[in-house]
């Protein structure tokens with residue numbers, strides 16, 4: 606396998622006496638989707654928050670492209686190519702699809718406000734925004750006001766906004782939440798396309814989707830990594846079946 610783009614090295618996060626993540630290790634590789642599974646409260650959001658820079662680890666390291674980025678802010682991580690989506694949609698509902706993506710693209714610039722005086726840069730962000738919209742499957746909807754899109758389209762828009770920042774690592778927190786089966790199937794196809802050129806971490810409760818798209822699965826329980834490996838090995842793992850879904854259950 607290729608060298609890892611992003612590495613979580615013994616990440617630990619304590620909240621008072623609770624270890625929400627303890628010595629969590631995982632690797633994200635270009636061309637691969639790594640899914641993070643676990644029951645409610647297992648520590649998945651805490652893990653993604655540490656990787657994105659939204660939450661400082663208590664100990665451990667995050668390495669991106671060989672460089673220790675543990676102390677960089679979320680904005681700094683976004684600028685070097687680590688993008689995340691949130692569990693709750695993060696779009697500006699009164700703005701159009703293109704405006705939402707243009708704002709996301711601008712956030713990547715060191716001095717985003719200068720954009721208004723710099724025509725060249727402006728066309729660059731529009732180009733980047735349009736490419737992101739097309740890649741997220743929203744071509745033709747550039748002028749739609751975001752709040753009028755369907756739920757599934759709004760989740761696609763959120764991914765388009767991450768793509769508009771030129772992210773090479775995508776940290777996706779439950780992108781299928783609240784979707785119907787048709788929308789979920791579309792999102793799975795979208796994720797398959799996106800992972801070809803990027804590294805993806807997917808936190809997702811929809812098992813069918815996870816097994817359809819993941820190359821590697823890490824299962825967390827009570828802040829600890831219970832198992833990590835290829836989907837078939839995880840499916841067959843008795844510890845996973847017992848601890849994650851309860852005695853006698855099958856993933």
Ligand SMILES: Nc1ncnc2c1ncn2[C@@H]1O[C@H](COP(=O)(O)OP(=O)(O)OP(=O)(O)O)[C@@H](O)[C@H]1O
Nearest residue numbers: 620623624625643644645646647648649650651652
């Ligand atoms: N800011 C916080 N302060 C205190 N405890 C927290 C905080 N954030 C998370 N926790 C606790 O850490 C543990 C892990 O929470 P986390 O949200 O990471 O789990 P999760 O696997 O993402 O769950 P879910 O699937 O419900 O989103 C839980 O026991 C939670 O109550």
